[in-house]
Amino acid sequence: MADRLARPSTDQESAPLLQETDGVRPRETDASFGDRVGGIAQEPLTPLTKVLLILALALLLLSSIFVGLFAGVQHKLNVEKGRHEGGGGGGPGETVTVTTTTTSIATSTEKTTATSTSVKTTTWVPVPVPVPTTPPKEETCLTPECIVLSASIFTSLDTSQDPCENFYDFANGGWLRANPLPADKGSFGNFEALAQQNKQVLQRILESKEFPSSSNYDEIILRKLRDFYSSCLNENRLDEIGALPLREFIQTLKKIYWNEADNISGSSKNLDDDKKSTDLTAALAYLHSQGIDALFSFDIEGDVGVDPNQMVLWFSQSSLGLPSKEYYSEKSLLEVYQAVIERLLLTISDEHNVPHLESTSVVMNEDSSVWPPWPWPPWDGDDDGDDGDNDHDHDKDGPSTNRTRRVHKLAKSVVRLERKLAEASLDLDILYQDPVATYNPVPLSNLTDTLSHIHFPTYFSTFTPRAFPEKVIITSPAYVESLATILDHVSPDVLEAYLVVRATLALSPHLGMGTKAWQAQRTLQEILTGIKKGAIGDRAEYCVSKVEESLGFAAGRYFVNETFAGESRKKGTKVITDIVKSFKASLPAIEWMDRESAEAAAEKADAIRVKVGFPKSPDTEDAASIAKYYDNLKVKKGDFFNNVINAVKSDQFKKWLRLGRRRDQATWEMYPSMVNAYFNPPANEIVFPAGILQPPFFEQSWPSYISYGAFGHVAAHELTHAFDSAGRLYNQAGRLKEWWTNSTSAGFQIKQDCIVKQFSDYTIDDGKGGKIHVNGNLTSGENIGDTGLIQAYRAWKVQYSTSRAAGKEKLLPGLHYTKEQLFFISFARIWARSMKPATAIQRIRSDPHSPSRYRVDGTVFNIPEFAEAFKCSKKAKLNPHMGDRCLFW
Incomplete structure (x- = not known):
C-alpha cells in the first residue's frame, strides 16, 4: 500500500539545506580556491549573485544540450559512414570515439571571473534502443466525478x-x-436510494419561496404544487379533521349504492329494511372514477389485434385486498385481514344512520386507543369457525353488541367474497406473459348480456367518453362468467361492505396517523411487508411522493431543470x-x-x-401547456384528502378521453x-x-x-x-x-x-x-x-x-x-x-x-x-x- 500513498515532491521543501549557527563568516584571504568556492556557496546571496548564478546554470544547461546533440549526430554520421564503406562503424559492439570540449565559468561576488577549458576523449559503446515490452500505462480519471x-x-x-x-x-x-434496511421500509436498494435523492431535489423546489422565471404560468404551476405539498405536511390539520373526510366519502358511496343519491343530505335507510333497492352500477362508477378498484377494471389501450394506435376499451379483473390470490389460502393471514376489515367497518360507520355532515370543520371524536390496535379480535371466546352469532357484549364503550356481531359476520363474508374473486382471477403469469390468451375482442353486448348486474351505458356516461364503445376486449372471458355467478349469490349488505372496504383501504392512508382507519390499514401493511410496528418514515418524503403521483409532469418540469x-x-x-x-x-x-x-x-x-x-409534447412541453393540462385540478392548502381524490379523478377522466381516438405518440x-x-x-x-x-x-x-x-x-x-x-x-x-x-x-x-x-x-x-x-x-x-x-x-x-x-x-x-x-x-x-x-x-x-x-x-x-x-x-x-x-x- 505504501507505493500508493501520496508523497510530497522535492520542490515542496521550504527549509534551507544548511543553517548558520552564528553570525561570523570565515576568513577568505588564507583559503584555497576550493575553500573560497565553498565559502561562496555558504554565504548569503546578493540579488546580483542570484542573477549570475541563474545565467551560469542556463549556460551550463545549454552546453549539455549541444553536447548531447553533437554526440548523437556524430554517432549517426559514423554509423552511416560505416555502412557506406562496408564497415561496421557504429554498429552494436563497436566503439566510437567522441571528443568534447567543455568550458566552465566561475563567478565570485568580487566580480572576478575564472575560465577553464578541457578536452576529453570518450570511447562509447552504443547500445540498441530498447523496444517497449508492455502496453503504455493507462491514464487515470481524476475528475471529482x-x-x-x-x-x-x-x-x-x-x-x-x-x-x-x-x-x-x-x-x-x-x-x-x-x-x-430502514425500519419503516420492507425493501430498500439503489433504486429507492436514488428515488430519495430525486425527492430531495423536488422537496427543495416545493419548500422554496422562489419562482424560477417571470412566467405567470410557472407561478400558477408552482403554487398548485406547493399548496398540494403543504396540505400533506399539515399533520395538525389532518389530526383536527380526523376521519371525517373518509366518513363523508363512505356515506356518499352508501347513498349511491342504496339508490338515495337524489336525497344525499338526508339520512340513510336502516340496514334491515328489505324493501330498499340498490344501484351497483352507480356505486362502481363512483369508485372507479376515484381510481378505486372493485369487482372489475377498465383501461383504454390500442386494439393490438387490428390497429394498435386506435384506442379501445379493455375489460379486466380487479385488484384484490391482498397482494395476490395465494394469500387467500393462508388461514393465519386471513384472520388478520378479517380483523382489519372489522376494525375499518366499525371505525368509519359508528352508527349506520349517522346524518350527513356538511362541514369539514366538524371534528369527530376518535377513541384514544393504544397503537397498534392489537391483539385481534377485540372480543374473547369467539370461534373463527362460527358466523359470529354469539351474544356476548365485549365492547362496553363502543358500538352496540348487535352491531359488533353484525360487522364481524360482514367481515367474514367480505373475505369469503374476495376469496371467490381471487379464485376466478387469471394467474398473473398468464395475465402478464400471454398477450394472445388475454386478447378476446367481442361486441359490447356480449359483456352486457353476461354481466347483466351492471348497466354499462349508465356506467360509461359517468366518464362521458367522446365515443361510445361498440366493442370491448376482455382479458378473461371466464372471469366475466364467474363474476356474474358470484354476483348472483352475494347479498346486498355483503356487497355494500365489500365496496366500503375497498374504498377505505384505498383512502385511509390519506388521513391523519391518529385515526383508527389509518392505523388499521397500517397494521395490514406491516404484516404484509414485515416492517417494524409503528415505524413511520419521513413525512416530507411521503408528501413529495404524493405530489409526484398527482402532478408528476408539472413537478417534472422543475426537476429536469435542476438535474x-x-x-x-x-x-x-x-x-x-x-x-x-x-x-x-x-x-x-x-x-x-x-x-x-x-x-x-x-x-x-x-x-x-x-x-x-x-x-416533449403539447401537453407537457412548456409552462403554458402544463398549466392548462392541470387547469381542472383544484388544490386547497388544508384539504389533503380531497386534493388526492381530485387528482386521481382528473387522471381517470383524461384516460377515458382517449377512447375512440388515435394514440398520441408523444405521451x-x-x-x-x-x-x-x-x-x-x-x-x-x-x-x-x-x-x-x-x-x-x-x-x-x-x-x-x-x-x-x-x-x-x-x-x-x-x-x-x-x-x-x-x-x-x-x-x-x-x-x-x-x-x-x-x-x-x-x-x-x-x-x-x-x-x-x-x-x-x-x-x-x-x-x-x-x-x-x-x-x-x-x-x-x-x-x-x-x-x-x-x-x-x-x-x-x-x-x-x-x-x-x-x-x-x-x-x-x-x-x-x-x-x-x-x-x-x-x-x-x-x-x-x-x-x-x-x-x-x-x-x-x-x-x-x-x-x-x-x-x-x-x-x-x-x-x-x-x-x-x-x-x-x-x-x-x-x-x-x-x-x-x-x-x-
Whole structure:
C-alpha cells in the first residue's frame, strides 16, 4: 500500500539545506580556491549573485544540450559512414570515439571571473534502443466525478466473496452492510436510494419561496404544487379533521349504492329494511372514477389485434385486498385481514344512520386507543369457525353488541367474497406473459348480456367518453362468467361492505396517523411487508411522493431543470442507440433464428421509438401547456384528502378521453423524476425518464465502461423486452401478430423453457425456516430482458476505440480491476437491495421481476464473457458448461 500513498515532491521543501549557527563568516584571504568556492556557496546571496548564478546554470544547461546533440549526430554520421564503406562503424559492439570540449565559468561576488577549458576523449559503446515490452500505462480519471465513483464502488464491494461463486455478494456486500434496511421500509436498494435523492431535489423546489422565471404560468404551476405539498405536511390539520373526510366519502358511496343519491343530505335507510333497492352500477362508477378498484377494471389501450394506435376499451379483473390470490389460502393471514376489515367497518360507520355532515370543520371524536390496535379480535371466546352469532357484549364503550356481531359476520363474508374473486382471477403469469390468451375482442353486448348486474351505458356516461364503445376486449372471458355467478349469490349488505372496504383501504392512508382507519390499514401493511410496528418514515418524503403521483409532469418540469443539464440527454440516447445497433448486428449469428426472422427483428428494432429524459409534447412541453393540462385540478392548502381524490379523478377522466381516438405518440406513462423505465408493446417504444439517468446508473462524465454496464443494462433490458416471451408477439407496428417463422418460434421456445427452469430452481427464505421457489413462468419476460446485458457489453466494445481516443475509457483511481470487470460490477451494483422476508414473499407472488440476487447471478450465469473477465475456473458456479447456459443472443 505504501507505493500508493501520496508523497510530497522535492520542490515542496521550504527549509534551507544548511543553517548558520552564528553570525561570523570565515576568513577568505588564507583559503584555497576550493575553500573560497565553498565559502561562496555558504554565504548569503546578493540579488546580483542570484542573477549570475541563474545565467551560469542556463549556460551550463545549454552546453549539455549541444553536447548531447553533437554526440548523437556524430554517432549517426559514423554509423552511416560505416555502412557506406562496408564497415561496421557504429554498429552494436563497436566503439566510437567522441571528443568534447567543455568550458566552465566561475563567478565570485568580487566580480572576478575564472575560465577553464578541457578536452576529453570518450570511447562509447552504443547500445540498441530498447523496444517497449508492455502496453503504455493507462491514464487515470481524476475528475471529482470519477473520484467519487471510485470510492462508491470500493465501499460497495465485499472482496471476501468469490465473484465467480457469489457475484451479487461480491459487488454489493459492502453496500448492504453500510445500508441497513430502514425500519419503516420492507425493501430498500439503489433504486429507492436514488428515488430519495430525486425527492430531495423536488422537496427543495416545493419548500422554496422562489419562482424560477417571470412566467405567470410557472407561478400558477408552482403554487398548485406547493399548496398540494403543504396540505400533506399539515399533520395538525389532518389530526383536527380526523376521519371525517373518509366518513363523508363512505356515506356518499352508501347513498349511491342504496339508490338515495337524489336525497344525499338526508339520512340513510336502516340496514334491515328489505324493501330498499340498490344501484351497483352507480356505486362502481363512483369508485372507479376515484381510481378505486372493485369487482372489475377498465383501461383504454390500442386494439393490438387490428390497429394498435386506435384506442379501445379493455375489460379486466380487479385488484384484490391482498397482494395476490395465494394469500387467500393462508388461514393465519386471513384472520388478520378479517380483523382489519372489522376494525375499518366499525371505525368509519359508528352508527349506520349517522346524518350527513356538511362541514369539514366538524371534528369527530376518535377513541384514544393504544397503537397498534392489537391483539385481534377485540372480543374473547369467539370461534373463527362460527358466523359470529354469539351474544356476548365485549365492547362496553363502543358500538352496540348487535352491531359488533353484525360487522364481524360482514367481515367474514367480505373475505369469503374476495376469496371467490381471487379464485376466478387469471394467474398473473398468464395475465402478464400471454398477450394472445388475454386478447378476446367481442361486441359490447356480449359483456352486457353476461354481466347483466351492471348497466354499462349508465356506467360509461359517468366518464362521458367522446365515443361510445361498440366493442370491448376482455382479458378473461371466464372471469366475466364467474363474476356474474358470484354476483348472483352475494347479498346486498355483503356487497355494500365489500365496496366500503375497498374504498377505505384505498383512502385511509390519506388521513391523519391518529385515526383508527389509518392505523388499521397500517397494521395490514406491516404484516404484509414485515416492517417494524409503528415505524413511520419521513413525512416530507411521503408528501413529495404524493405530489409526484398527482402532478408528476408539472413537478417534472422543475426537476429536469435542476438535474438534467448539459449533454445528459444526448449521451444517454447514444448509449441506447449503440445497444440497438449491437442487437441488430448480433441477429445473423443467433443459431435459433433464421434469416427471415432476423431481418424482421432488425426492422422492429429500427422501428422502436426511443424517449429519453422528459416528454416533449403539447401537453407537457412548456409552462403554458402544463398549466392548462392541470387547469381542472383544484388544490386547497388544508384539504389533503380531497386534493388526492381530485387528482386521481382528473387522471381517470383524461384516460377515458382517449377512447375512440388515435394514440398520441408523444405521451408518457412515467413522470420525469421517476427512477424506472419501460417498454410499451403496442406503441413499440422504450422510455427512460430523467430520474433514472442519475448516479449510480448514469453520469455524463463517467468512463464508458461504467455507463454501459449500469444504465446500459437498463437500456438493453427495455430493448430486449421487445423480443421477450410476450414482447416478441407484437410486430414492428405494435400489432399482435406472428411475425417469426415457425422454426424460429420453436427455437425461441426452447430457450424460454431453459430460462423458466433456471429461475424456477432459485429459492428465497420465507423467514420461517422454509424456502419458496421463484415463479419462473411469471418472471420469464423480465429474466429474458435481463439477458440483454450482453448487448450492452458488445455495444461498449464496439465503441471502445473511439471512446478511448476521446478520453472516455480512463481507469478509475485506486481500483485494481480491469475495465471488463468494472463493466460487470457497475451492472451488479444497481441491483443492491435489502428486503424483509414478508416483502420478498409478496414480490415472489405478485412481481414479474426476480429477486435482485438472481437478477445478477442468474444473468451472468448465462454470459460467458463474465467468466472470462473474472478468469473463473471451469468448476465455478457462475462459469457453467455452455450446454447449461440459456443463451438467447
